[in-house]
Amino acid sequence: MENIINHFEKYLPLNDEEKQALMSRVTERKIKRRQFLLQEGDVCKYFTYVQSGCFKMYGVDDKGVEHNLVFAAEDDWISDIGSLHKELPSKLFIEAIEPSIVLQISKGDLWYLYSNHPKFDRNFRVIMEDKYIELQNRLLQAFSSTALDRYDRFITQYPHLANRLPNTQIASYLGVTPEFLSKIKNDRFKK
Template identity: 60%
Template sequence: MPKQQLITYFDQFLALEEEEKNALVERTQERKIKRRQFVLQEGDVCRHYNFVVKGCLKMYSVDENGTEHNLQFAAENEWMTDLGSLFSEKPSMLYIEAVEPSLIVRIEKEDLKFFFVNYPKFDRNFRVMTENKYVELQSRLLQNISSSAQERYLQFLANYPHLSNRLPNTQIASYLGITPEFLSKIRKKIAGR
């Protein structure tokens, strides 16, 4: 049951009371996403958080040359949203797309506010999740400006061990800011150790 997986996720931070679990079930929506289907497109205002029950999502931008730049992946028991668009209510500059057929549970912004006001545990849980993601993004930014491509790839493997065999080279290379050909060279070098 997808919503039960979401409840289990929250229980690992602060165990939910029965009333909180019931509210979570009532105020979230399950959605099946086909491979390559968008959850958010550039120009749309983001209005929800997405919890991945099954599958994998990617968040990316596309530059003026049509090149895709992957910012983040989210697989089972991970979240994805465009926080900037969600809270500013301005059009997103990002896409969120399914890399694999996926099942997600969505929390709309208005329901999120309801949880924050009526059930303080959710406010704390989302704050901790956001803080953890911020720390992860700071670390990634520092890596991008101070690490070699091989070091970034090894860190990708450490951060996403469950995705390295599920994502095509093009997706991983885009995330690392290198070409797929260069990623192949790095993989061969690591395998030859």
């Protein structure tokens, strides 16, 4: 629980009342490797804070191939925002890559925090903005640079993830096959 409080206090200090409100609205869960927080067709019910472990959020195409949209490790958030806010069935999966511990806030509790403690309003808006910016950069990269460039940037930008994740997951994030990523790494090493 301390982690999530520290997380918010990176932006703005919380008073005791706010800490209390947050802690009472959050549910801790232990998640096994390969367990799902969300499956395609279900409505996303929670905004999830990752206390420890690691998750991927991905879509599956017609051929059954998975495409990783985002990873979330310790001290990060994960949710299908679209499904959560509009209460529509998700097209995505959220799955644990490692055994994990999460803190979840339901949509109702999130609304409660927003309207009773405006500080959370601002905090969550900043979180959303950061996520938006991340996606925008990713999209620009996807269109304007080669797979090798994207790999280079990935390992410099997310070194903690690059070490932990199997290459097959990184390949899916970069938008290439594992075979091609293997080739990229080999070519890169030779230089």
